[in-house]
Amino acid sequence: MNTTGYKSHISSQFNAELEDVRQRVLAMGGLVEQQLIDATKALMELDTELAEVVFRTDDKVDQLEMYIDEECSRILARRQPTASDLRLVHAVIKTITDLERIGDESHKIAKMAHELSTQERMYENMVETQHLSRQVSQMVRGALDAFARMDADAALAVVREDAVIDREYEALLRQCITYMMEEPRTIGRVIDLIWAVRAIERIGDHAKNIAEYVIYFVKGKDVRHTPLEQVEREVRGE
Amino acid sequence: MNTTGYKSHISSQFNAELEDVRQRVLAMGGLVEQQLIDATKALMELDTELAEVVFRTDDKVDQLEMYIDEECSRILARRQPTASDLRLVHAVIKTITDLERIGDESHKIAKMAHELSTQERMYENMVETQHLSRQVSQMVRGALDAFARMDADAALAVVREDAVIDREYEALLRQCITYMMEEPRTIGRVIDLIWAVRAIERIGDHAKNIAEYVIYFVKGKDVRHTPLEQVEREVRGE
Numbered sequence: 001m002n003t004t005g006y007k008s009h010i011s012s013q014f015n016a017e018l019e020d021v022r023q024r025v026l027a028m029g030g031l032v033e034q035q036l037i038d039a040t041k042a043l044m045e046l047d048t049e050l051a052e053v054v055f056r057t058d059d060k061v062d063q064l065e066m067y068i069d070e071e072c073s074r075i076l077a078r079r080q081p082t083a084s085d086l087r088l089v090h091a092v093i094k095t096i097t098d099l100e101r102i103g104d105e106s107h108k109i110a111k112m113a114h115e116l117s118t119q120e121r122m123y124e125n126m127v128e129t130q131h132l133s134r135q136v137s138q139m140v141r142g143a144l145d146a147f148a149r150m151d152a153d154a155a156l157a158v159v160r161e162d163a164v165i166d167r168e169y170e171a172l173l174r175q176c177i178t179y180m181m182e183e184p185r186t187i188g189r190v191i192d193l194i195w196a197v198r199a200i201e202r203i204g205d206h207a208k209n210i211a212e213y214v215i216y217f218v219k220g221k222d223v224r225h226t227p228l229e230q231v232e233r234e235v236r237g238e
Numbered sequence: 239m240n241t242t243g244y245k246s247h248i249s250s251q252f253n254a255e256l257e258d259v260r261q262r263v264l265a266m267g268g269l270v271e272q273q274l275i276d277a278t279k280a281l282m283e284l285d286t287e288l289a290e291v292v293f294r295t296d297d298k299v300d301q302l303e304m305y306i307d308e309e310c311s312r313i314l315a316r317r318q319p320t321a322s323d324l325r326l327v328h329a330v331i332k333t334i335t336d337l338e339r340i341g342d343e344s345h346k347i348a349k350m351a352h353e354l355s356t357q358e359r360m361y362e363n364m365v366e367t368q369h370l371s372r373q374v375s376q377m378v379r380g381a382l383d384a385f386a387r388m389d390a391d392a393a394l395a396v397v398r399e400d401a402v403i404d405r406e407y408e409a410l411l412r413q414c415i416t417y418m419m420e421e422p423r424t425i426g427r428v429i430d431l432i433w434a435v436r437a438i439e440r441i442g443d444h445a446k447n448i449a450e451y452v453i454y455f456v457k458g459k460d461v462r463h464t465p466l467e468q469v470e471r472e473v474r475g476e
Contacts (some may be wrong), residue, residue: 064462073328090311093331123449177429184422191415225300
């Protein structure tokens with residue numbers, strides 16, 4: 001059964017190439033997803049060793065990004081794909097850029113875990129930060145699942161979730177600023193936490209981007225910069 | 239004379255298509271460059287009308303991005319480009335993502351101009367912010383010039399400049415935090431300024447990305463995630 005949505009080819013070699021690229025995108029996605037989970041744990045527990053694990057994964061992520069990019073170029077040159085195959089390659093080229101940036105932002109969170117570990121421990125705003133990060137991790141997972149199955153409905157759920165994340169992020173930010181004003185001696189620490197929170201929110205944006213590429217692949221329609229209601233109509237095929 | 243570095247085609251129609259895409263990328267670049275200049279001016283002079291101009295340009299930028307992306311897909315499907323033509327299309331697909339994000343970050347700067355206009359005027363850290371923004375504007379200009387001429391040396395200069403920007407950004411950030419600690423009543427305002435400064439620094443990153451795609455196009459070598467010395471050797475062809 002072909003569950004991926006792209007057509008079978010007379011050339012089984014071409015099929016194998018597309019499947020290989022798809023698998024590597026998912027592997028890259030798995031790496032950055034784990035980076036986010038580890039970085040958040042490092043931040044919560046001020047675990048600098050775990051932060052180091054996040055840093056060490058960067059190289060693997062970068063190598064995969066460059067490999068997949070090159071592989072896409074090779075496929076475009078040799079196979080000259082059309083229709084849904086071409087859309088798949090196009091979606092992959094875009095997706096790996098966002099995956100790499102998710103890794104980048106996780107790196108920033110881990111860096112803030114390092115920074116905070118050298119300062120007086122802070123308990124305020126941490127539960128909310130962890131909560132936000134869990135939701136964003138689920139968005140990343142959702143975007144990767146949608147990509148794996150090329151499922152436009154699952155992708156739409158991720159796009160929808162981003163609006164929720166943005167609201168919670170704004171609220172958490174206000175809370176951090178209020179806390180700084182009340183306790184100016186915590187400014188240094190709270191600013192570090194704010195950078196981490198900001199990185200988490202950005203990861204949500206990247207997950208949303210990936211979901212939009214999935215919708216582009218399935219529906220053949222570019223839904224970036226499009227109001228949510230219209231995206232929903234596109235996915236329902238109205 | 240062919241100054242763009244991509245070869246002439248027997249099909250003059252294909253030539254015209256590539257030239258059209260190239261021109262539109264430069265047009266899109268011109269728009270986001272102006273957005274950055276206007277947003278910074280709005281921030282310095284707390285000019286909310288100019289901030290509105292920045293907001294209104296978003297749509298044009300988004301439309302151009304989607305148009306160019308679609309045009310690249312069409313070219314890939316119909317012309318099945320190879321070698322340097324394929325690298326050009328690949329570089330364009332990547333470049334417009336970064337141009338769109340430069341527009342996004344400029345939008346954030348303009349938003350902070352709006353925020354700050356409702357608060358007590360702040361004079362500290364403003365000169366440094368303007369200085370940073372001017373340098374980043376020059377990086378964006380440099381990246382677009384390098385793209386227009388497909389000039390790897392000019393692109394290398396942009397990559398080099400990014401390290402300077404990062405250092406100045408860190409210094410300015412520390413200065414803002416110190417100021418907040420000394421004058422806790424300014425926290426709200428300084429945080430807004432920090433968001434703007436952060437957006438400026440991110441724009442420098444995007445300009446660097448574009449410069450790296452130019453080097454990829456000219457040298458056929460992916461120089462992302464590569465130490466600067468090695469990038470320099472690649473460009474010199476060693």
